[in-house]
Amino acid sequence: DGPNSASPTGAGSLPVLEQKDTYTIGFAAQQSDHPWTIALNDSLKQEAEARGHKFVMTDAQGSTAKQVSDVQSLIGQGVDVIVISPREEKPLAEVTLEAKAAGIPVFIVDRKLDESVAVPGEDYVAFIGSDFVAQGRAAGQWMAEQLDGSGKIIELYGTTGSSAADDRHKGFLEAIEGTNIEIVAAQDGDMIRDNGRKLMETLIQQYPDVDGVFAHNDEMMLGAITAMQAAGKKPGQEIVTVSVDGQKEAVQAIIDGTLGATAECNPRFGPKLMDAIEAYGSGQAVDPEQVNNDNFFDATNAPAELANAF
């Protein structure tokens, strides 16, 4: 075992998961009102049930405080394993320690916890997730390439203050730093298609000569594409378009030529997570930090990947 792997007998005195054929897995979801999170929740549920585990899900409905309570409720119920898709890094780290104290091993999916409070491999078994910054960076690099390093672009921001949006923004900025690409407008579309459309309808009028659009998720981009088309522009050709997520409709849009590319953010954590839980239960080593190798879809691979998109 390397110093970075966790095992029931390893360092950090992680709680032990008794080996059983089926586990009761408690999952504290952060919300289920968005295609991406729904895909994530479904993936976990389907995979767990396919393998015969009992799956208990709570839904924080977008509230960190509720998610903390939800985890506490799962602790109170005495589930075997707790899986958290944390809404926020710090509060959920605190409650993870509570689970640890109660002797329940925890797995974290999607977003990281605050490492100054809870450390993977010591306080919880493993983090399996995606890297929002990397997604933003990938989108930025692609945009920079397409625009040859200069141009005016519009950014359709995710929910202001949410980590997915902030990280993608950060990654994107990193990627276009040093180029002549200028973000002329960044408006909050709350990751909703209708808002993406309305914002684009408005912005395209104020900035008719815009060169590119970067949306923090596919939904907003799909709305924006309608708006650009309605304004008589050709998104994907006249205007470079790139977004994040890789949902089926977006991949189809790449094939149709209206969307340039989308940085995948795969919500299908189920198989990887279940493998990890089962491995941990059987006493094997588990890699405490597993980041998804997210794909990047553009015209070259879209037709092939369409079937795999969520």
Add this chain to the structure above:
Amino acid sequence: MTQSTVTAPNAQGVSRQRSIRRLEFISRNGIWIALAALIAFNVVASNGFLSWQTLQTNLGQMSTVAICAVGMTFIIAKGGIDLSVGSQMAVAGAVSGAIITSWSGLTSVPVVGLIVVLTAAMLSAAVLGTANGFLVANLRVQPIVATLVVMITGRGLAQLMTSGRLYEITNSQVLNLGRGTILGLPTMAWVMVIVVVLATWMNRKTVFGRQVFAVGGNRIAAGLAGVPVRRVTYTVYMASAALAGLAAVLSVGVNGTVDTANLGLGYEFTVISAVVVGGTSLTGGKPRVLGTIGGVALLQLLSYTLASHNIATEISSLVQAGVILLAVASQLRRKS
């Protein structure tokens, strides 16, 4: 003091009168003045504001809100309130989405298909409206509570129906309804105009409009004077819900998707703000349909202006809050 002398009102009184009259003018035309000011600002400060496209964009964007707001005007005038508009839209969206996908043969027939979809959407929303009416009129639950319950339950039902997933809508008629134009203006805007004209007419000329006002003005007295209070209550809630259903189809059309989690989300507050800004009293009374449209237009143009000038959300929400307050304040007729 047996005989009094007749004195002319003194100067102080006269100037008071004049200032009262000026205040009244502003209060009666507050939104229109604000709207004009906002347009003037945009003409100066926004790129290509005086264009056909601006009109198209704004009319299109305000139409779904306006259609819901017309229904809400009558509800509020009746002395009620409806927090469940957004959920009604979600349910209507879910139902129409289901019908479009499962009966694609029927729904792609020109005209007939559209009628089927619209009817289904409006009826399914009206079911929730009926629930509101029943709770308020028969069970005497207070409107805020009744519609709050329907709001929570309704969205839950809509999401249950779609299991939370998105429906992609490819039905060309529905898409056309949302995205098409007639005589250069969005079809949605025409739908809005028809709804507004009808509602204004009903409000001014029909017995129904009178009855809504009476119930909103004094429910007890209206009932004793023979106004069918219960029927009026049902009618306003059902009609408003049906309009929400119509708005839902428009929204589905323009976005090409049914997203039950977000369809109509938060509409209730936008719509209520518009109605109140438009001068209909929250305690009930006279429905002011045109005022409502003014209110919707003001809020729409405001968010258009803020977005096109790339104002950050946090600042935008401060500005919007301020404008709503100012607009309502200017509407208020002084009581003494």
Add this chain to the structure above:
Amino acid sequence: MERSERETQSRYAKLKTRERFRDFRTLIQGNSTVFMLSSVLVLLAVFMPRFFNPYNVSTMLGSQDLICIGLMAIGATFVISTGGIDLSLAGVCVASSIVAALLAPYGAWLSLFGAIGFGILIGAINGALVAWGRLPSFIVTLAMLMALRGLSLIMADRGRVPVDRDFGLVVFQNTKLGIVPLVFIVFAAIGIVSWFVYTRTRFGLHVLAVGGDEQASLMMGLRVPLVHFFVFSISGGLSGLAGVFLLAKTTTGNPLEAQGWELTAIAAVILGGTLLTGGKGTITGTLSGVALLALVFQVLNYVNGMGIEINTYLQNVIRGLFVLAVVVVQARAVLGSKKRRT
């Protein structure tokens, strides 16, 4: 037209029993939520005894559904009793939690009072606009909610404001007397004080009078604007405190937290039997309403774990129907008690 004395007397006796029966009914009506809460607790104890394990009880007593919503609901009870409504509760709560987080480096006390003071300030602005600006409270507080969301983002610099885990206020959440968290004790104390103010003081009476008939109260020489001003300030202050406890729970000030909580708080107030039109209400009812809603949340989570799958959409439907059931029972009861004059 003469009737025998006996007949008259038996008629009066009949009327008397009816009256007495009505008194009993009034008692239940007045406390229907308390009764309902007790019966739910008893049912749970019988059918899900494990639900009452110490850990679960302890976390429930400290949960935001009870404490934060509870504090807001108490404030809302005052406002609603005057015939107003406060939609800015959750906005104040979130903004105050950020204020508290920002003030954390300067010490726990400053942070605590800063946040409460901020809440009172916002409440006072609401109150002033309603009282002297004569604006409808629905719209004032709705606009305030919007403004506060913006303000929170600005104060948090569009991000989040974390605090140390050993920060004084967090200790609030983590300290327990036996299985009772300190926050619950504070909350209970505030509940008792509020109950006293609401039912036993002149101010409480004036609140109810203004809600019963604002015009009449004005003509009777009550300082109606001041009453409006104070109820909103109270509501703001309590929501500010809710913000402090929210911060204690999440250790992070987050502008996106607590969305829609104002409606939950208001629903709890109504469940408690307070008339939305004002003039009638109880604090005990509100507290039972809060507890009832918090229990329903917890039970739904718990039932989920017992093999009965209730997905979150269905949970919402059930929550809605539950509130509906309670409200309808109450409305029926009220109707029954005064089936006079339509």
Add this chain to the structure above:
Amino acid sequence: MDQEPLLHIEGLQKSFSGTTALSDACLTVYPGEVHALMGQNGAGKSTLIKTLTGIYTGDGGKIEFCGQPINFRSPYEAQRGGISTIYQEINLVGLRSVAENVFLGQEPTRFSALNRSRMDKEAKTLLARVGIDVDPRLPLARLSTAAQQMVAIARALSFRSKLVIMDEPTSSLHDREVDTLFEVIDNLRQDGVSVIFTSHKLDELYRICDKVTILRDGRTVRTSPMADISRIELVATMLGKDPRQIEASGQTAFERPKAPKPGVEPLLDVRRVSSGGLCRDAALSLHAGEVVGVAGLLGSGRSELAAAVYGMSAIDSGDMELSGTPYKPRSARDALKKRISLTPEDRKVSGLVGPMSISENITLSILDRISTFGVIRKNREEKIVAEMIDSLGVKSSGPQQPVNELSGGNQQKVLLARSLVLEPKILILDEPTRGVDVGAKAEIQRMISSMVANNRDRGVIMISSEMEEIIEGSNRIMIMRDGETVAFLDASTVTNGQLMLYMASGDTGADVSKTGDIR
């Protein structure tokens, strides 16, 4: 007078958008004086009072109280300054208890907590002083209008003020309560407290007032000691007419309707009806072409009976027949369909739709008649409304004025107009002339008489607490006591005293000491 005046108002002005309510009002009140404020409906009496006590802000003029110039900005300040007021429309909080209503604003406390037991006890004593005996813990809304009025009076007494203002306190009171009230006023006078008193009943003014100030169209036209002005002069000044035009006639303007043809089936037959616990075994028959007066003490269940006939409250036992067919209304709409109409006694809560215009209020019950396929015919509506406004003499800035801006008496006329345009078969009038000035009262009474005289197929049930109105205006009088019908009398032979005895004790000759159970 060598005394300093307590209150001195000069040149007070107040206008609302569109109407001038006060243009030059003057009023001087000396300590220990009962001062009548007189004027037609809409003359500006209530506006004067409201401007004085800070509900309205005046546009000009000067007010001195106790020798100091004052400008109260709210009733709170006026109350603190020593003026307590009973406004025209009863302004109490229905949901709160009687005791709370009496003490609201000056509640007794102990260790900063409300002292409820003391409050209830003191309220009970105060109420006893104005002659009513109720449980002070009852919600106020459970009391009848008259009892509520007495609570308002008790409240005004609880403030030890220098000036008590009473705006038409007697309009909903019965003679006995009026007597009690006058005793109370007398005591106040003896204690050196001044009283401003408005009423449309001349008898009362002459009985109790020392002085009178007459307002016309918002301006003070005369102030005089009560003893120096004759009735005719008073009315003439008030109406702005020549005294010679006002001929002295009977107390009311009723022409007693001709007796209906005997032996015909009654239009309405109410048999042993009980309803709401307050109307027990009431019986009533009404024939076409007849006016039946209903007399009774405060809370005797008259309004309750009317509510039962009008379908407002459920009937517990007994039955009713309408022209020989069983009649069981379940709502006011049912009654209206049978062409039965009611003008309720409480015009603010159950009568008018405040924000609606005069015109809209008048046509509210006949919307189907003025519309085709649900569309309102404006011209038809205007015609009907214009006729009605004209014949009742409603004073307003136009038919589009909201009724809540009208003076009390004019509101009453609008309410009556709504019933009259319906042309009902049976018209139930609950206190039809409450708060109406002498001129208008006569018009209303004339209209009631002529309605029955001209349409011999109709009948009127008139509930009234004014003896003269009942005696002169009806054919027969039905007397209610404690919810029961105790007697039917022929109005042409009965006397005031007889009626009083029946109402109080049920049979002539018994003592009248029993107080009406006002619960």
